[in-house]
Amino acid sequence: MNDWDTEGQINIAEFIKETKDFFGTPLTPNKINSKPVNLSDGSAWKYEAGSSLVEMIRLSQQVYQQSDFDQIIENIIGYYQVQLEKIDFLADLKYLDTSEGGRKTPAFSKYRPQIKFGFDDMQTSGEQTFINKTVVNPGEEVEASIRIIAVDHFKNRLQEGMAFEFREGPRIIGTGAIVQLLNEKLRKPADD
Known part of the structure; x- marks a missing residue:
């Protein structure tokens, strides 16, 4: 359309x-x-x-x-x-290049790295469903829908524009930013 x-x-x-x-x-x-x-x-x-x-x-x-x-x-x-009810937020993702410590191989849609927000030590599995792509190579950017496991832990703590890292174990393989929160349970109240 x-x-x-x-x-x-x-x-x-x-x-x-x-x-x-x-x-x-x-x-x-x-x-x-x-x-x-x-x-x-x-x-x-x-x-x-x-x-x-x-x-x-x-x-x-x-x-x-x-x-x-x-x-x-x-x-x-x-x-x-x-x-849409299964998606927590939409995000812009930037996969680090291999020379920056990123993956050596491409990532496929539905990939589940750990997501870490700067305000908390907790990491959560975050399924990335790529938008308009099925494969992302190191160094590339992509829009994705994200579904996290620890929704209850991050309840009322996220907001649009918030940055995060995604990791494989302790290694940072990319960064992201929340473009749109779809799961209102995660939204940080405006007065905080």
């Missing part, structure tokens, strides 16, 4: 509304495919989106016996909401 030249919508609900307004409801492959093509009005992205939606509906019908667009979208959004 974010790759298309849309008309200003910023979330999935606006995208769906605009797509339904363009193709009509209920949104079906036949309705999408029968829309006459007119590229002079700047709506090329809508035809491209429609093509992708037709494929999504057909795959859903084939695999899940579900062809109702609204139900498919509800299922997709529900799935991702559950996945």
Whole structure:
């Protein structure tokens, strides 16, 4: 959705509304495919989106016996909401180069180094799920979602912008910064 030249919508609900307004409801492959093509009005992205939606509906019908667009979208959004609940925060990560003491081999998404915040001696396992990458080499940067084990220990102690190290044993192999806290249980109260 974010790759298309849309008309200003910023979330999935606006995208769906605009797509339904363009193709009509209920949104079906036949309705999408029968829309006459007119590229002079700047709506090329809508035809491209429609093509992708037709494929999504057909795959859903084939695999899940579900062809109702609204139900498919509800299922997709529900799935991702559950996945987001498993993420504690989003972070920018910088893997140290081998010459800086970093890893000698690449790290793969779902890697679980120890995470250490400067305000505490406690380290916690922190699963890194890379965003838009599956492999990160020493010296590279990546955005990642992070899930930590010691949520109760760090309750009310983290904030956006906070820096941390990630380690293999005592060796620091990279640094990170919290971009967005998703687990409100971890958020440091504003008055602290």
